Amino acid sequence: MWDMRFDVIVVGGGHAGCEAAAAAARCGAQTLLLTHDPAKLGEMSCNPAIGGVGKGHLVREVDALDGLMGRAADAAGIHFKLLNRSKGPAVRGPRAQADRRLYREAVQALLAETANLTILGEPAEDLVIEDGRLQGVVTGTGRRIACGALVITTGTFLRGVIHIGEQRIPAGRVGEAPSVGLALALERLGLPLARLKTGTPPRLDGRTIDWANLEMQPGDAEPEPLSWLTEAITNRQVECGITHTTARTHEIIRGSLHLSAVYGGRIEGVGPRYCPSVEDKVVRFAQRERHQIFLEPEGLDDPTVYPNGISTSLPEDVQRAMIASIPGLERTVILRPGYAIEYDHVDPRALGPTLECKALPGLFLAGQINGTTGYEEAAAQGLLAGVNAAHVAAGSAAPATLTRAEAYLGVLLDDLTLQGVSEPYRMLTARSEYRLSLRADNAGMRLTEKGIAWGCVGPTRAALHRRFAADVAAALDRARAEGATPAAYAAAGVAVNQDGRWRSALDTLALPAMSAEAAERLFPWLRDLPRRVRAYVEAEALYGPYLARQAGERALLEREEALAIPPEVNFAEIAGLSNEMRDRLQRARPTTLGGAGRLPGITPAAIAALAVHLRRGVSRETA
Amino acid sequence: MSVIFALATGAGRSAVAVMRLSGAGTGEVLAALAGRLPAPRRASLRLLRHAGVELDRALVLWFPGPGSYTGEDSAELHLHGGPAVIAAVAEALAALGARPAEPGEFTRRAFLHGRLDLTAAEGIADLISAETEAQRRQALRQAEGGLAARHAAWAQRLTQLLARQEAFIEFEEEDLPGDLDARVEADAATLRGELEAMLAEGDRGEKLREGLTIAILGAPNAGKSSLLNALAGREAAIVSARAGTTRDVVEVRLILAGVPVTLADTAGLREAADEIEQEGIRRALARAETADLRLLVFAADAAPDEATLALRGPDALVVLNKADLPHAGLEGALPVSARSGEGLAALRQRLEEAAAARAGLAEVAVLTRPRHRAALREAVEELARLPEAGLPELRAEALRRALRALGRLTGRVDVEQVLDVVFGEFCIGK
């Protein structure tokens, strides 16, 4: 009755799906990737850039778990920039603008060399569920394929509707049909669905842009790769242009607001606060005279330019007038109009901390379907879901998951599954209470050993990581053991308190008075450290005192995190909880006291009552 | 939660007694007693019956949750205030499955349902135990959210500061206002100044809530016990011509300028040979240590003793007792006589001024508990780190911690609120 059988099936070949399929396969699961069109694997549906502040952190975490995204971005990058270079290492975010075609090719090449992975160009139309257990899927051609675990990563394709002015086109991405069958199947499962929207700007023909009269912005002279496996960036690098909207642009937009899909009231979905359409910008920030636009080339031999900053759902002719009112774009041809897209997403509170559906074990959801936005957010979820799907298919009970203190991916999982989303969710470093320790430069130190234990990290990466970890440990030991007296620091031109107290290199490396030259004069061995090792030591020196100061608080949080809420706990029986609190807890079923505390609307008093109950339970057992 | 009931008015005979009910199921209990549910929040007159027996004709009010005081379904029965009526209704309520409330349980439920923040709940507890007019007004102000409002205003400003700092970190590429980062430090310093001013107002709110202690100290026979009795208006302490009469600390409660005051008479200070007297003196000195104010008593018929002179200081008020006897006066001392009453009115006035200065009702809502002060102090300490922090993420860290410390006053502060401000104030995105 089955046409084929796999350990893991991944539905959807976006960023989430590619990472999920590759991760499951790396874990040893026989994996099938089902997607509409294998030629579109690695497609960037919107902005041709990977990384940034928060997002770059996620890419490094995906990379630390041996994912594809960092490597593909390095292979395709044509404009690199380390954001926040002038700020501390914790908030520096690597970013690459990629050649769209090169990126697709890189992802497809990485997938092709992945063992245990089969790719099939067919949509999934339905789920096969028997006796309350997930058995497999049915494809668009009627094939029935059995699996041990399933990961759905269909992005914006669930009942997607594209809006351009008053036009409405059912679609997943422009030119691609939406997934209706699967949406119905998920609805039948009783998964709570809600509607979100997002938008994209028109694409421009770069050959018709007046580059000569625009301010140009080069990338970094020394590109910072996104993957730690990358030795050097070899692509030719290009510049971006910068221009601005004008008073005339704003006039055109104001005059046509009623035609905008968003403002005309034809869209009910909620859009992201941080990605407003240009209509939004003009209305909400009416006092602003102009808005900045980055003109980003989409490829080395592709004339398409992505104008970052003017996402819109106005009718095409208005878009043309709008573009013509922008300096440098007076004669520019629009290759593809901008649009807004509305789609269904699943309320991620229906998922547990491994992204497995609480209602249907074996079914995982990852990516934009969970209400997130962004390639990096999708990739990170995909990877984690893929690993767990492989574990479930192999019958392993050990869940692979991460806490807020361990990774931005942990923050993402926790926020999604406990808070749910009220707008498309994007990662920001501000979301982490552990920002100073979750850095892009220490992602490997935080995660690679875990990845090795989970089985998703290959031998090359594992060896590289272990060498790095050993170097770091040795360098930190040395920086703690070696130091100088205040007199010696002063002699090297570094002002420290003349209190006669010996200070280690680690104590002084981050002092504002300590220049790189002075540091090397005092501790010549610093010069011999590999660049990344030295940067790591310097970051530890900078944040060490802060992290120490927070140790108490962190310990408290970790204790709350460690206080597990056993699945059999009946919230209705806990004394001192109001009905409303009981309902909220019962619905969300947080797995730790810490998680309960982060649920929206849970009062501190309710947490106290819960803590008392849990601790009492513990002491009774141990007594 | 189960239905609870309690008499909201005092015990004893009265014209009207109010019985309060709260909890899921209050509606059923009320309907069983009063026939059917009255219209919400409208007073209606009903004959209360139980088990075929008529209990009382009462004014009945029905407050469906969550818009009630506790946030639960609740009700009030305005009964005739006789003990027999109250007992019969209580018995009927218990028979219908309700149980007597524990002390403070209504307010605790209101807090659990998020109807009150922590400071308001504290205010209500204080309101119930207020003894004086000044205490009552202070407690009411807090119960009505006065402290929460001051806190909310600071928290909002701090949120705004943090949002600016966060925007500066997250959105380097957007064209944000150029002075974003620079303004954070200056604005944080202003805010810190205000918090410090609040702390500098001192612990008057706590003192008004808890009351002041005034210790009466002096040599044996200076007339300390006589003064205590004169101020209290009754013979609370034993007076005798024998030096070393008082051994235990004798306390009386007074109200001075609306502040509850404990006046403590102590053993006379001297080199004592007697073991019991020695212990009394030890206690006297311990009390001198912890008292908010020391009343130092010298006698006109004796030279000022060293032990008492040593206790002078800013929190000391000096009197020269037995001013009815011939005397040459004492520098800085108010002449009084416990015997003739001379100077006692002036002494009382000086004590009232001192009490008002240390614990009087303030113009605005003030900190009334040590935990308030601790939270504020922590916020100030974090803000003080800002100038030395150097990097934006370290400044943000200090701001976050300050906000969290402030949040402890009333509840939590979360990331979403900060992000709301980031995206509301700055135009960010593609």
Ligand SMILES: Cc1cc2nc3c(=O)[nH]c(=O)nc-3n(C[C@H](O)[C@H](O)[C@H](O)COP(=O)(O)OP(=O)(O)OC[C@H]3O[C@@H](n4cnc5c(N)ncnc54)[C@H](O)[C@@H]3O)c2cc1C
């Ligand atoms: C118009 C638009 C604008 C956007 N703007 C931004 C932005 O400005 N900034 C930002 O960070 N992010 C933006 N995004 C979001 C970003 O592109 C996505 O978050 C990210 O690509 C999601 O990845 P995903 O893997 O979850 O889904 P997708 O990349 O959408 O991939 C879904 C995949 O599933 C496949 N699929 C769908 N249904 C089926 C089926 N039934 N069977 C088999 N395969 C199926 C599709 O073919 C596709 O390959 C935008 C997205 C869109 C569409």
Ligand SMILES: Nc1nc2c(ncn2[C@@H]2O[C@H](COP(=O)(O)OP(=O)(O)OP(=O)(O)O)[C@@H](O)[C@H]2O)c(=O)[nH]1
């Ligand atoms: N003339 C005069 N005698 C006073 C006055 N006040 C107290 N006395 C007398 O002084 C003696 C001591 O008074 P107490 O009030 O017992 O003195 P005390 O300071 O409490 O003494 P100890 O308890 O022994 O430390 C008593 O005989 C009082 O009557 C006063 O104002 N004038």
Ligand SMILES: [Mg+2]
């Ligand atoms: Mg006495």
